[in-house]
Amino acid sequence: MPESYPREHIEDLVDDNLEWNQLHDMMSDFKDADRFQQVRDVLQERVDWDDPIIIPYADHLYVVAKPDNRWVIKCDCGHEFCEHDENWKMDALINVRDSEEAYLEIYPEDMHPHPDYMELREFFCPGCNTLLEVTNVMPGYPLIHEFEPDIETFYSEWIEEPIPTAEPESA
């Protein structure tokens, strides 16, 4: 088990360049200790903006540090959604599949949910229109806020590092 993978290996993971046998080895091995920092640093290089990444939040989404001590959820296209502890979906675009016709674009006949019983909610980034999440719920279900990370405990207790901060905004 490597305590730490070479930087190039983590870059290949992020860039989807690893072969199956390499991935399989990573699954079977004990986990490397500095993965979080390495992935965060590679992602930081890959994005086109300078806000320090606090955590990767979901595919395409990050919690980033802003100059006024705010932590916001931001898409890799640059669109900023909301504070880190709010549900980004409230600031997204939505399309709801709740008809036979809409279901048939994705599924064959009889192999999709019944629209009276279940709808698919597709959430898009308003900045780049990427599909960020699809939820399958009963009609009338509230929006689900899937993830509220406890960032303070994570940094202070689990990895014992200061939380990244942004440079103060120049006047």
Added chain:
Amino acid sequence: MSTEPDEGESFPRMRREKERVHEQQQEGDGIGWDGQTLREQFEALEEKTEETGHYAGFEKLDLKQSNPIEYEQMFAQLRGDLVNARETSKEVAATPIVEQEGELCYGLFTPEGDSIAVSTGIIVHIHTMSEAIKYMINHDYEESPGIEPGDIFVNNDTHVGDVHACDIMTLIPIFHEGELVAWAGGVNHVIDTGAIGPGSMNVSQASRFGDGAYYTARKVGEDLKLFNSWKKDYPDKTRTPDFLKLDERTRMTGCLMIRDAVKNIIDEYGVEQFKQLSREAIEDGRRGFRNRIKKTMLPGTYRGASFVDALYEGQDNLTRAYANENHLMHAPSELHVREDGSFQVSFEGANKWGWHPYNCTPAAIQGGIWVMLTQTVIPNSNVNDGAYYSCDFHLPVGSWANTQNTETAHAYAWHFLVSAWAPLWQHLSRGYYSRGFWEEINAGNANTSNWLQGGGIDQFDKLHAVNSFESACEGVGARYVEDGEPHAAAIWNPEGDMGDAEVWEMTEPLPFLGRAVKPNTGGAGRRAGGAGFESMRTVKDVSRWLLYEMGNGYMTSDGGLFGGYPAASGYILNAQNTDLEERFENQDDYPQHDLDPESGDFESKIDGEITRRPEGISTPKEFDDYDMYLNYLRGGSGLGDPLERDPEDVVADIHDGYVLPRHAKDAYAVVVEKVDDEAKHNSAVQGEWELDKEATEELREERMQERAETAKPVTEWYEEQRDRIRNEEDLIDDVKKTYESSMRMSKQFAEFYHEFWELPEDFEFTLSEKAEKSLENRFKTGLKQKWDNPTKGHETWLGIGRDDEPEVPYTWTADRTIQDLPSPDASFSDTTAEPATDDD
């Protein structure tokens, strides 16, 4: 090898152990360690665990630290012996369920019932057997019927410790010098439980009384011999007595092998070291779980919700008129990963149990979640009840997840159980994503259906039942780094397999007409969900034969992740009174598949009464020779935006039979062109396709533009939906009944629902008279609890009522902010009454 092996029929060592126990009993000593009764020992263990936060008070792992090699050797030896017991004993069984699918597992348990080590197989039962042992201790089995060397116990009561009645377990105590030092346990899935309909998991009953025979932690033998009263009892409570007899011999074989293995290890290392190992291995497992969580996830709160349908309105052959209604399972799932790496899992908001066989007990839920966690979180750690000691569960009493009512039916508890834990995969995956362990991310598991079951007079003119375990082989959810495995496994058995068609045909009068990968079953995504498959079966040489279906239909229970789509849902296809025999005689075409339900191919090749409907469950119905039955096994869910999928992979999907050509364009915005009509890559479609790169790029750009044009801001959608709910527009009775059921079960969910949609305080959904009566009927039924004398550790299942606060925080909020924390440094762990401690 043991220095004094038992020989022949007499089992001299066992007999001497028994005499020793009797001597101790005359002196007033119990069978526990140092003369304690088993219950005293169990209560002391619970106390020490609670006081110290370490299993059995083991704050240090002395053996592991002082002699790590020997510690690992002993554990590995036990683990190897358990696997060996399974691999050897499964050859004793006659059912393909055990012999082909390996629906069998073994565990070694402490005297108090905590698993020390487990075999491979259906390891969900490691914790269910644990609960069964604890039940016997809690209900003073030491006094009556007695726990002595050579005793044999059987259990399949889900309220005691099981998922459903068809999983029958054998438990034998292992003694050394008059003390109980361990239990050996084995469990396997049997073909038929003697339910009101044939098969192991009948679906037409309303209550426990139709589930089949229940054996409640019963002593069935002494001196390692089965009682005549048992041998003359259970065979008549099943349609498949010979298979069950061999199943029992299988379990006994394995348990006796484990008993010998323990005796050998005690002979080699001494009993004190064995006892030390049995404690340390569990504490080690507990720490291993927490350390892994701290290393791979983030602390915080993870939420999700899943649903599945159980539609009974208008079904034939229901046992009660009041069961003639539709049920929807609502499983809100909330996971708190605390500062110390422990888990709290809450199902607060789950709706009421129902008059259907999909209800669950705590043992079922715990076992189910345990099997998933051991496969995903701690594959490299000690796999034992240490994981259980790192998790708290809140399962609302009276909900489908914890009925606490012995009238409820549980024959296929997995239908709700598998569906309910779908969000747990995603909780873990979200944590892994943030932490950078992308190779571990998985969108979810498949709804493990269809279940082909039935029975009647078979091809050998015998009463028989069938229970195809092709369902042990479903597509699995997409990984972040790869597509999901097609037709691979089922979550409840990591060693699952579809089995050889020829072997199924030996025990089922249902010849295969075809078996193939089923397109579009896996969810679309940048990484596609693994495809399911299907088998087309006919019926031959039967009389009074019944068949039925079981699976999801109107709802898909397995969501996609990060923009991936859910797996496809199920449907039913049968044909009766067909002309198949004539087609065989005339050598005409006949249907081998139904790979594209829209193609009309099936209907064009058979005449008869065809039933095609988008539901997943049917009750037993009569089938005759040359009738046809589609067994459709589901796929896994997708991950990531489908427009990010490499277009060349979509072409490969078409050629592999995973995606129908028309869906390349619709679901993936990939333009393909047919270049050869003759090529045949798979059973689903004929032809060869090529990618039109330029047209694909153009289409994908258009699709992105369409998204911007057709999607609306969520704030706008929210207002429309709020009005819809306030006015109860376009919401069917089944959906409203489900919300009302959850709101009546949980004031926390009710408050959340009202706040989220800004509903008036007195808002309630208007239900039909039938729906209102159904809720009233079930809510008024109350509790009928099985555990009447629980130790403190087990009171948690009974102490939480619908009007009480849950013991884990409920953090679903409508105001878009995290729960109010007392200070900027506060974490979720501060909100728990007694945070667990771990000093390593």
